[in-house]
Amino acid sequence: MTTIITVTSGKGGVGKTTTSASIASGLAMRGFKTAVIDFDVGLRNLDLIMGCERRVVYDFVNVIQGDANLNQALIKDKHSENLYVLPASQTRDKDALTEEGVEKVLKDLEHQGFDYIVCDSPAGIEHGAVMALTFADEAIIVTNPEVSSVRDSDRILGIIQSKSRRAVEGREAVKEHLLVTRYSPKRATEGEMLTYTDIQELLRIPLLGVIPESETVLQASNQGIPAIHQKDTPVANAYQDAIARFLGEEHPLRFVEYEKPGLIKRLFGGK
Amino acid sequence: MSRRREPRPAPALELKTTRLAGIQVILNSAEHAALDTHLSTLFAATPDFFDGEAAVFECGRLPADAPSPDWGWLARELESRGLNPFAVQNASAELAAAAREAGLLVLNDSATAPAVAAEPAPAPAPDPAAAIAALAAAAREAGLLNDDAPAPAAPAAAPTRIIDKPLRSGQRVYAAGGDIVVLAAVNPGAEVIADGSIHVYAPLKGRALAGARGDTSARIFTTQLEAELVSIAGVYRTFDTAPDAAVAKKPAQIRLADASQIVIEPL
Numbered sequence: 001m002t003t004i005i006t007v008t009s010g011k012g013g014v015g016k017t018t019t020s021a022s023i024a025s026g027l028a029m030r031g032f033k034t035a036v037i038d039f040d041v042g043l044r045n046l047d048l049i050m051g052c053e054r055r056v057v058y059d060f061v062n063v064i065q066g067d068a069n070l071n072q073a074l075i076k077d078k079h080s081e082n083l084y085v086l087p088a089s090q091t092r093d094k095d096a097l098t099e100e101g102v103e104k105v106l107k108d109l110e111h112q113g114f115d116y117i118v119c120d121s122p123a124g125i126e127h128g129a130v131m132a133l134t135f136a137d138e139a140i141i142v143t144n145p146e147v148s149s150v151r152d153s154d155r156i157l158g159i160i161q162s163k164s165r166r167a168v169e170g171r172e173a174v175k176e177h178l179l180v181t182r183y184s185p186k187r188a189t190e191g192e193m194l195t196y197t198d199i200q201e202l203l204r205i206p207l208l209g210v211i212p213e214s215e216t217v218l219q220a221s222n223q224g225i226p227a228i229h230q231k232d233t234p235v236a237n238a239y240q241d242a243i244a245r246f247l248g249e250e251h252p253l254r255f256v257e258y259e260k261p262g263l264i265k266r267l268f269g270g271k
Numbered sequence: 272m273s274r275r276r277e278p279r280p281a282p283a284l285e286l287k288t289t290r291l292a293g294i295q296v297i298l299n300s301a302e303h304a305a306l307d308t309h310l311s312t313l314f315a316a317t318p319d320f321f322d323g324e325a326a327v328f329e330c331g332r333l334p335a336d337a338p339s340p341d342w343g344w345l346a347r348e349l350e351s352r353g354l355n356p357f358a359v360q361n362a363s364a365e366l367a368a369a370a371r372e373a374g375l376l377v378l379n380d381s382a383t384a385p386a387v388a389a390e391p392a393p394a395p396a397p398d399p400a401a402a403i404a405a406l407a408a409a410a411r412e413a414g415l416l417n418d419d420a421p422a423p424a425a426p427a428a429a430p431t432r433i434i435d436k437p438l439r440s441g442q443r444v445y446a447a448g449g450d451i452v453v454l455a456a457v458n459p460g461a462e463v464i465a466d467g468s469i470h471v472y473a474p475l476k477g478r479a480l481a482g483a484r485g486d487t488s489a490r491i492f493t494t495q496l497e498a499e500l501v502s503i504a505g506v507y508r509t510f511d512t513a514p515d516a517a518v519a520k521k522p523a524q525i526r527l528a529d530a531s532q533i534v535i536e537p538l
Contacts, residue, residue: 151440154458158439202476204437204456 002110004117006136006174008160010152012123014144015181018217019239020120021049022228023140026243028083029228032115035074037105038088039132040122041096047087050077051224061089064101070108079229084114094128102131125159133160138175138246140208144182145193150202153178157203177208179242184213185258196256209242211235212255293325294354294505295485299332301340307348314352316509317500321353327378328370331361339366342373429466438463438477445483459499465489474520480507482527491525492538501525501533508533 007020017040024036038046041061047053052075058068063086070086077083086105089096109117121132133139139160143153157176161167164174180196187193196210216235220227228239234255241251300306314320326349328342346356358376359367367377429448438444438453440460450467461477463469468490469481475493482489482504489503496518500509506527513519514535522538 151459155440155460158442158461161436161439162442202456202458 002106002114002117004106004119004135004137005140006119006121006133006138006160007140007142008121008129008133008156009123009142009149010125010129010156011144011149014142014149015211015217016123016142017045017049017120018221018227019140019142019179019181019211020046020118021226022236022239023243023246024083024116024118025077025080025226025228026239027116027118028077028080030243030247031082033082033113034080034116034118035084035086035109035114036118036120037086038120039097039128040120041088041092041094041128042090043122044088044090046120047075047085048224049221049226050085051079052077052085052087053224056087059087059089060105061092061096063105064096064098070105070112079225094122094126094131097128097131099131099134103135106135125155129156130159130163133174134163134165136160136164136174137166138177140177140179140246141203141205142179142181143199143203145180145184145188145196145199147194150194150199153203157205176205177246178203178205179208179211181211182213183210183256185256188256189258196253207253208245209238210253210256211238211242293327294321295329296326296349296354296356297329297332298340301333301337303341303344306340306345310348310352316511318352320507324354326354326356328356328359328375329361330359330363330366333363333366335363337366339369342370342375346373346375432465434463437473440477457498468492478502479525481525487527487530489527492523494522494538495520496523496525496535501535503527503533504530506531506533508535 005023007016007023009016020036024034028034036046036050037060038044039060040046044059047056055075058073060073062068063070063073074084074086077085106117119132119136122128133156141153141157143149160174160176166172166174178200180199183196184193188195196207200207212234214233214235216230216233217227220230227233227235230236238255241254244251328345342359349356356375358378359370360378362370362377371377429446431449432444432446432451433454434444434451435454437455438457438461440458443462443464444451446465446467448466451463451465451469453463453469453471454473456473457463457471457475457477457479459476462480463471463477464480464483466482466484466486466489469479469492471479471491471493473493474495474497475491476497476499478500479491479493479498480502481491485504487504491501491503496514497520498510500507502508503525504527517537518535523535524538525533525535528534
């Protein structure tokens, strides 16, 4: 039984690709055979975040158009045993993604025994984003603690509820999860940012996790190693917690409370 | 696929009754300057309010001796604000001729919705149910209506529409002919429209338009008023400035007073 997870947000730059890479890596680290697909045709990024950009020969569009078979295009991840990356095409546009083509690729992955397929959606609500969510079983809505991101997430939730296959065919609805990223407890406490409870109150979907704002993410991206591999950092731990919750485990939220630094810490630095 | 009868090719043309959702542009004055000024103020805050809706000029309130408005200009002004004006109604022969010249249709008075009366007591409209039934009978006789189409029923109060999931930005629900009850939040950018009243038992943060077909007795109720816009029978209010503290984010009722004034009261 393959579960298709779409990582989406509506708004750009909120951390969809970072999240796709870390969630897919985390699932693979737990032993699930996982594929992560970049739906952002024309603005390919996932391969960079996963550090496999130099190994891209064939891509998602090649497979859809029959120029290559799936196994030629799937790139085995260096960091996790069970993880495969299907990169986007950089030279096409999003219209190259046809519904039949995407469905066939997903079906083929299912036949190959993948447990999870993570679809990294492009920003926006146009064709590419719709293709990424059409076949979703579950959706992770990545939201930053600011009003425009929340509004866009709300919009994309409405689109999931109307355009996903599950909605169109009247099956059980796509399971929605809220993931708040780039969260700064300090700024939320001081009222400069929305708090995660504000966001949840508006979107009204279950909270999968809160990923703290951190320099780790940028470093990880630049190195091409998903943030979840940055051992013992708050970001990696927060993603691990999110995966645990996704798999049904109960974990208290971490990294959401702001503690005023004590005198010693203020005097002798630390961040 | 269930097949109930011999397949029959669909006729090339079918006639069915419909009701067009549209906007009445009620002219109280024909004076260019007055119209221009009012249009500007009306749309200043919400230039994108309309989105291609059909519009009809209602001339019943114009003074009998009013000169003909500049129809071409007026139509262009409304078009630039997202409306599609296509006709005039209740126009005197003189106004009608000018409108026709400007490319507008002149609606036969009996074919249109009851005119907005200048006096408080509206002229009794012909019974719409009887009119539809007569029309259908005539059409059937002429062989135009598909027999297996359901016979047009008398417009009874439509069942109340109930929505139990959050309405999200960009979603729009419309309860034709009746009330709507929303049990979950109406988020910013969502739109609830009803021909009757609107009940929202959750935060109302989007837009709510009650009495969409002109029922001035329609009301809006919510347990938490944070709306972007409320409208009753076409009279609307935006909330660029927050509502009164007594109702902001609190249970409230919105109704129309004197057919032209939005009143918001705590519940």
